[in-house]
Amino acid sequence: MPSVSSQIKRGSAELAVLTLLAEHPLHGYEIAKQIESQTGGVLRFDMASLYPMLYRFERKNWVKAEWQTLLNGRRRRCYRLTASGRKQLAPLRAEWRAFFQALQSVTGFQNA
């Protein structure tokens, strides 16, 4: 499996996390797992990358975190996208789409 350099990962992390949270609220472990499984393990966020980013999003008011008690009685801090985060996501998506299209036109890569 090809590995992705940390700089590309860092840049794509915001988009990946905000996109996931736009679908439904998730806690940190679920975010990490879903990104890993949906990308076939190409994108993988360790705790030291994921949580500083989530806390930054929270400070910027892009996400709101709330403690929730799960069915098994455990407490997890779930993150949900705020209206401000949703606003942030649209231009971020457009930016990455433009980037991939530009890259595609140069390299001739095609989507699988």
Add this chain to the structure above:
Amino acid sequence: MPDWKQIVGKRLRVLGVCSPEFTEELAGHLEDSYEALLCQGLPAEAAFHRTMRQIEVHGKSWFVLRFLKEDLMTDFTRKVALPGLLTFASAMVIAWALDIAHIQPKTIFLTNGLFLSLPIAWLCLLPFCGAAGALVSRRNGGSWLQRIVASLFPSSIMGLVLLLIFVAGFAISRFVPDSGWNWALAAPGLALGLLTFTVLTAIPLLLGAGAAERVGKASSRTACNI
């Protein structure tokens, strides 16, 4: 089942980064990872070690540094750079005013023609600059780390300038014959410069920042009481 909260608390309680809430959140993450590995059929011990690798693989200091970096870089201009520049500017204005008033630094002559220039009056006034930087950073919502960095701005800038002068002098000496570069003078000179303008200035600046911290806390308590 391992007590993840205790494990996380013990390993990552450094520099106040790990609040009880954050400890609980990370513990939950590790607990979920551990259980997922058990579900995959891993023996408990192997699952434990693999889970622990998540906080041990890069070392706890790296983990903490990531948080400190995030903390420091948030609104850097408003919370660090501008208060820092204010600290630096006020320190320079005081130095200039003292110079105009003919209050000269105390010079202590050392061996080999080296001397230590101690701007005692300036050093005594620096706590006010450190306090001003820390207070402005606090008012702009700066964290404790951002407030400290803002108050230490003059020391950092002067240290950087001294190092640049040293590197430039050394570089010139490589290309210009008979440039007068003398390691026996340059290296102790740099050390003395760093001691005077970086270490000795950092102490009063930090004292000022500490005092500002106390004033800030007291005023916020008063505001709460009102």
